[in-house]
Amino acid sequence: MDASRDPTGAVPFTTPSGRPFEAGTRGFWKDYPNTSALLAELGIKESDVFTDFTTSAFYSPDGLEATAPVFAGAPLQLPSPLGQVFASFDNFKRLPLSDRASMAGLLLAMLDFDRDEESMAAYDRMTAHELCIRCGLSKRLVDDFVRPTLSVGLFAPLETTSALVALELLYFYAFAHQDSFDVRWIKTRSISELLIAPLAQKLQQQHGLRVLSSARAEGLDMDAAGRVSTVRYTQNGVSDSLSDIDAVVLAVGAKGMRAVVAGSPALAACAPELTAAASLGSLDVVTTRLWLDRRVAAPHPANVLSRFKQLRGAGGTFFMLDQLQGDTDAGMRRLWGVPEADLSTATPTGSVVACDFYNSAAVALLSDQEIVDTLMRDLLPSAVSGFQGAQVLDSYVLRLPGAVSWFSPGSFPSRPPLRGSVPNLVCAGDWVRLGQREHGAKGLCQERAFVTGLEAGNALLRGALPGLSAAAALLHPVLPVRADEPQVLAGKQAAQAAAALARALSMPPSPWVR
Numbered sequence: 001m002d003a004s005r006d007p008t009g010a011v012p013f014t015t016p017s018g019r020p021f022e023a024g025t026r027g028f029w030k031d032y033p034n035t036s037a038l039l040a041e042l043g044i045k046e047s048d049v050f051t052d053f054t055t056s057a058f059y060s061p062d063g064l065e066a067t068a069p070v071f072a073g074a075p076l077q078l079p080s081p082l083g084q085v086f087a088s089f090d091n092f093k094r095l096p097l098s099d100r101a102s103m104a105g106l107l108l109a110m111l112d113f114d115r116d117e118e119s120m121a122a123y124d125r126m127t128a129h130e131l132c133i134r135c136g137l138s139k140r141l142v143d144d145f146v147r148p149t150l151s152v153g154l155f156a157p158l159e160t161t162s163a164l165v166a167l168e169l170l171y172f173y174a175f176a177h178q179d180s181f182d183v184r185w186i187k188t189r190s191i192s193e194l195l196i197a198p199l200a201q202k203l204q205q206q207h208g209l210r211v212l213s214s215a216r217a218e219g220l221d222m223d224a225a226g227r228v229s230t231v232r233y234t235q236n237g238v239s240d241s242l243s244d245i246d247a248v249v250l251a252v253g254a255k256g257m258r259a260v261v262a263g264s265p266a267l268a269a270c271a272p273e274l275t276a277a278a279s280l281g282s283l284d285v286v287t288t289r290l291w292l293d294r295r296v297a298a299p300h301p302a303n304v305l306s307r308f309k310q311l312r313g314a315g316g317t318f319f320m321l322d323q324l325q326g327d328t329d330a331g332m333r334r335l336w337g338v339p340e341a342d343l344s345t346a347t348p349t350g351s352v353v354a355c356d357f358y359n360s361a362a363v364a365l366l367s368d369q370e371i372v373d374t375l376m377r378d379l380l381p382s383a384v385s386g387f388q389g390a391q392v393l394d395s396y397v398l399r400l401p402g403a404v405s406w407f408s409p410g411s412f413p414s415r416p417p418l419r420g421s422v423p424n425l426v427c428a429g430d431w432v433r434l435g436q437r438e439h440g441a442k443g444l445c446q447e448r449a450f451v452t453g454l455e456a457g458n459a460l461l462r463g464a465l466p467g468l469s470a471a472a473a474l475l476h477p478v479l480p481v482r483a484d485e486p487q488v489l490a491g492k493q494a495a496q497a498a499a500a501l502a503r504a505l506s507m508p509p510s511p512w513v514r
């Protein structure tokens, strides 16, 4: 059951003028092993779905700040973080070396933060901004690099982001291995069509999956044994319910959780972990697509915008879809929504640009036209001069209020656990805490969302469902991310030892938190 119009990806989303649109441009980083395994399971070649790993660029009102190379292509492969330092040596265009060197403090915190539960909770209570100050990062490094990176990685400013999740994210996406930051994109159509649709089809055809689309869960009712017995929902304005249920996987974000728990008084009374999760906030996104009258030769397909006052506090990105998906006539025609059978129509040649604003509550208050004007007048030409004079032939703006998990300071203990107090209810989603089964993929991350879904299914098989024994053959394998490099492991062991020694001497175990 899902509130969206077509959770199976069978019917591609199009704008009112008939052009293809997908909410948000989402990258697939190097360490998404379960996503890769899913494609293999579905018999889909990765090269048919993903672009090659691409470069990206960071722009500010001062111009190009930095580019991110494809690290796997670096001539010299070195242990992390040396590899990243050498491979990106020439990529910072303005930031002085002394500012870059001040990153060292953060690298030390990365060895310390996940020492134990107590230390994770302590880092979580701190804001990412406070962590940068305590770790001695220069103001310029924070403003020019860490802030824009986190604003598009976790969608919120440093001041309202948990230091724990910021460290997890930087570690997973940037520091674990020299090539952790390498990212690729969908090379045609949409994620829904290329990944979700074949998966849904397989589940429908081989496993009897039935999907209720445009169906919004309104509440869960409980039986006398404290198990969920009924799901109440509304589909296209009509109220209905499902009562023949064994178990429920609650795979909603904070906004959905709030709505479901608010409509479930009995559940709220017996599941404090769900009322805590329902009290957490979420972040807004505005996602847009522009169809232009000319091809703009942006040097990089994926781009980050930061520090522009016109962003109104949001993080910004823009993606040159014609570079990612338009390398053939057929690709360009698809981006423009030209029917594939219509061979008589000339192939459109103008760029198609997808622009997203994260933490976008202020941007969302502008009209669609003002948002398009801000992009075409202020933001895009400041980054890439080729946008000057380009005309918008068509555009689409979509507001997604409360669509994204907000890892706010102190939120860790309130995030929903995989299994809580209701025996036949489990949770899935990127914000779910996996406890003993915690995975290396972190943050706002499709791989993490997928892993939590697999773990939710496995948790039900492991014992939440009466009559279903933990049949090992039914459990779906969950692949870990690559192991830490030996020097990182040694560093973590040294941090453990230092903390133990400090404790023995009645000193705080960490210089940064208590």
Ligand SMILES: Cc1cc2nc3c(=O)[nH]c(=O)nc-3n(C[C@H](O)[C@H](O)[C@H](O)COP(=O)(O)OP(=O)(O)OC[C@H]3O[C@@H](n4cnc5c(N)ncnc54)[C@H](O)[C@@H]3O)c2cc1C
Pocket (backbone or CB within 6 Å): 001, 002, 003, 004, 023, 024, 025, 026, 027, 028, 215, 216, 217, 218, 251, 252, 253, 255, 256, 257, 259, 260, 285, 287, 356, 403, 404, 428, 429, 430, 431, 443, 444, 445, 446, 447, 449
């Ligand atoms: C603009 C944008 C860019 C992103 N970029 C990347 C990227 O580059 N790489 C990456 O890996 N990740 C990226 N992400 C993050 C990634 O998309 C999320 O981490 C992932 O989608 C989370 O999945 P989820 O299942 O936890 O939640 P969601 O995908 O939010 O799914 C929740 C579902 O619950 C449904 N729902 C809510 N309430 C109800 C209800 N009451 N009844 C029924 N259904 C309900 C919703 O319709 C929705 O389908 C991006 C996200 C956005 C928005």
